[in-house]
Amino acid sequence: MASFDLIIRGGVVVTAEQTGLADIAVRGGRIAAIGSVAGDAAEIFDAKGLHILPGVIDTQVHFREPGLEHKEDLATGTKAAVLGGVTAAFEMPNTKPNTVTQADLEDKIRRARGRVWSDIAFYVGATPENLAELPKLERQRGCAGVKMFMGSSTGTLLVADDATVLQVLKHGRRRMAVHAEDEARLKERFALVRDGAPPAMHPVWRDVETAYLATQRLIGLAQQAKRRVHVLHVTTAEEMGFLARHKDIATVETTPQHLTLAAPDCYERLGTYAQMNPPIREAAHQSALWHAVRGGVVDCIGSDHAPHTREEKEKPYPQSPSGMPGVQTLLPLLLDHANAGRLTLQRMVEITSAGPARIFGISGKGAIRVGNDADLTLVDLAAKRVIRNDWIASRCGWTPFDGMSVTGWPKATIVRGRIVMRDDEILGQPSGELVRFLDTEGGGTA
Numbered sequence: 554m555a556s557f558d559l560i561i562r563g564g565v566v567v568t569a570e571q572t573g574l575a576d577i578a579v580r581g582g583r584i585a586a587i588g589s590v591a592g593d594a595a596e597i598f599d600a601k602g603l604h605i606l607p608g609v610i611d612t613q614v615h616f617r618e619p620g621l622e623h624k625e626d627l628a629t630g631t632k633a634a635v636l637g638g639v640t641a642a643f644e645m646p647n648t649k650p651n652t653v654t655q656a657d658l659e660d661k662i663r664r665a666r667g668r669v670w671s672d673i674a675f676y677v678g679a680t681p682e683n684l685a686e687l688p689k690l691e692r693q694r695g696c697a698g699v700k701m702f703m704g705s706s707t708g709t710l711l712v713a714d715d716a717t718v719l720q721v722l723k724h725g726r727r728r729m730a731v732h733a734e735d736e737a738r739l740k741e742r743f744a745l746v747r748d749g750a751p752p753a754m755h756p757v758w759r760d761v762e763t764a765y766l767a768t769q770r771l772i773g774l775a776q777q778a779k780r781r782v783h784v785l786h787v788t789t790a791e792e793m794g795f796l797a798r799h800k801d802i803a804t805v806e807t808t809p810q811h812l813t814l815a816a817p818d819c820y821e822r823l824g825t826y827a828q829m830n831p832p833i834r835e836a837a838h839q840s841a842l843w844h845a846v847r848g849g850v851v852d853c854i855g856s857d858h859a860p861h862t863r864e865e866k867e868k869p870y871p872q873s874p875s876g877m878p879g880v881q882t883l884l885p886l887l888l889d890h891a892n893a894g895r896l897t898l899q900r901m902v903e904i905t906s907a908g909p910a911r912i913f914g915i916s917g918k919g920a921i922r923v924g925n926d927a928d929l930t931l932v933d934l935a936a937k938r939v940i941r942n943d944w945i946a947s948r949c950g951w952t953p954f955d956g957m958s959v960t961g962w963p964k965a966t967i968v969r970g971r972i973v974m975r976d977d978e979i980l981g982q983p984s985g986e987l988v989r990f991l992d993t994e995g996g997g998t999a
Contacts, residue, residue, distance in 0.1 A: 556592030557585055559970055564600030564931065568607065568921055569903040577605065579927040582969035587923060598972065600931055603964055604898070607906035607921050608640030608928025612697075612806065612913070613730075613785060613855030614880050616642075618664060620649025625860045625948050627661075630880065631670040631985055633858075633946040635974045637881035638963030640671055640928040641918060641988050643697040643855075646678030647710050653678045655690060662695045662987065669985035670973055671966075672918075672928070676700040676730065678710040679721045687724040695987040698727045698783075698913060703767045704734025704830075711736065715774060722778035727992050728804065728912060730783045733767035733792075734759060734831060743871075752870045753820035756832035764831050765791040772799050783912060786811065786857050788831040790841030797850045804852040804912045807842050809886040810879060814953065815839050825866050825873035826953050829859065846896055846904065853908035856883040860949035878947045882940060882954050888932060888961025898934075916989040927970035936962035944977070 559579040566575045566587065576590035616630035627644075634642050644661070646652035652661060652675060661675045674697035677683075677690045691699050701721055702710045712718055713736035722729065739759060746758045768784060772795070775782045783804045787793060788811050796805050810829065815836045819827040827833055845851045859876025866873055887901050910919025917926045940954045966974040973980055 555595045557594040559596045559598065559927070560590055560592075560594040561598040561600050561605060561929070561931075564603045564605040566605045566921055567898050567902055569899055569907040572898065577921065577927075577929065579970040582927055583917075584921065584923050584925050584927050587921065598965070603931045603933055605921070606902055606930040606932060607919055608926075608968065609638050609884055609905045609930050610909040610915070610918065611639045611642045611856050611858070611880050611883055612853055612909050613645065614642045614858040615645045615647065615860070615876065617648060617860065619660065623948070624862050624865070627665050627673070628668045628670075628983065629946060629948045630858070631673065631983070632979060633878070633881040634671040635966040635968065635979065636944070636946050636977065638884040638930040638932065638966050639880055640930060640966060640968045642671055642673055642880060644673060644675050646676045646700050647702075651678050651710050652676065653680050653683050654686065655693065658690065658693055658696060665985065668983050670979070670983045671968060672985050672988050674988040674990070678702075679712055680710065681712065681717050684720055684724045687721070688726070691725050691727045692993050694993055696990075696993060697988070698730055699725055700730045700732070702732045703771065704732060704736045704739050704763070713737070715770060718771070719774045719778060722774055722780040722782070726780070727914070728781040728783050730785055731771055732785050733764060733771050735763050735767040735770070738763045738766060746871045750870055751820070752825045752828055752873075753817050755820070755828050755870070756816055756834050758871070759830060759832050761789045761791060761834070764789050765795070768792045768795060772803055775802050785855065786831055788834050788838060788842070790838050793841050793845040793850055797845070800850070805845070805850055806853050806855045807846070807851050808855060808857050808879065809883050810857070810877065810953070812839065812842055812846070812890065813886050819953070823953055825868070825870050826877065826951070828870065828873055828875050829857065829877055830875040843895060847900065851904060852912055854883065854887065854904045856880045860947045862949055863951060877953050878945065878949055878951070881945055881947065882952055884930065884932070884963050885938070885940060885959045885961065886954070888934065889959035892934065892960040914991040916991050918988070927967060929967040930963060931965040931967070932961060933964050934961050936960070936964070938962045
């Protein structure tokens with residue numbers, strides 16, 4: 554009988570603290586040994602020439618099920634995830650129906666069972682109507698936490714006024730994820746684009762002040778409620794400077810898209826395909842985001858994977874929906890940035906694995922450590938590839954990065970000791986489970 558289920562031999566193991574050659578042995582879905590591993594295994598993976606990262610955790614995806622399966626579902630979304638080296642994803646609540654009750658959450662868990670390739674957790678959306686239920690909902694197995702929209706985006710979830718935002722913050726104790734755009738200012742400025750406009754007007758309508766004002770309001774209310782918040786997809790220099798002074802109560806997320814694309818060029822090249830909320834902004838803001846990444850203000854990266862069909866995206870602006878796919882390209886983009894010297898591998902591991910685990914209290918993930926889930930992302934730092942639409946597994950079938958050359962590529966994705974992707978090929982059957990959290994009632998099988 555083999556000593557281990559899997560041994561990964563001869564790879565360069567990367568953690569948030571150090572890098573070095575080591576073997577990794579897996580037994581029962583967990584890391585059993587790290588170092589020079591003696592013994593045999595049912596399966597040996599030769600990782601010579603590859604770097605082994607803790608499994609990448611994407612903390613913000615929209616997999617569109619139920620109700621919007623024509624552009625994505627849990628199976629296609631998680632297939633895209635593992636092709637991109639992502640081992641776990643947090644799915645957002647603005648589906649049809651919105652995920653706002655225990656029955657809604659249980660329905661998503663049921664749908665995931667036997668169909669998801671990565672591990673998964675689901676956000677519950679905050680509304681004025683479900684305030685009393687939020688403390689109970691956030692503690693259910695499979696719940697990533699509560700998501701609040703302060704500004705309208707895709708779907709109907711919205712908590713716009715300060716009084717209700719404060720009440721939401723007071724109902725519960727886990728860290729709350731927030732889309733911070735000021736709804737009153739969005740409505741006021743919509744006249745700029747209502748009758749039709751070039752897509753480059755998107756960051757003019759949803760301007761810097763719209764984001765900055767909402768983030769300032771949020772932090773003030775969070776301080777009143779004594780509730781920790783996680784500010785999603787931060788896009789402006791002003792917000793980053795402000796949030797850097799409030800790290801005691803707020804953690805910060807940005808996206809690979811905002812770190813890679815810049816206005817006005819992206820709107821000239823991509824038109825409405827570059828449209829997302831909050832918008833892609835000018836290079837000066839992108840530089841500020843990078844400064845925040847390197848300086849530790851940014852705690853994690855979420856792709857905000859938000860697919861729409863080509864037909865939907867090609868509607869005239871502003872009837873075109875906001876959002877773009879991103880879960881599959883998150884890691885290739887960051888590897889390319891690392892190769893270009895914009896961040897170190899250790900910092901990349903911090904914001905894609907260790908950071909999410911710390912912020913959200915994930916159990917057994919986020920680090921290559923004996924006893925943790927054997928979630929591993931193996932990458933070839935020297936691989937030169939071109940991102941193509943035909944590589945994209947998302948049902949939408951496109952990426953804004955089609956034709957982009959990158960250096961660095963995910964070569965294998967291992968979820969709890971199972972090799973689910975190797976050399977761009979999906980292997981086995983979907984066996985993803987629910988992410989476990991320290992502050993919930995436990996349970997992990999999707």
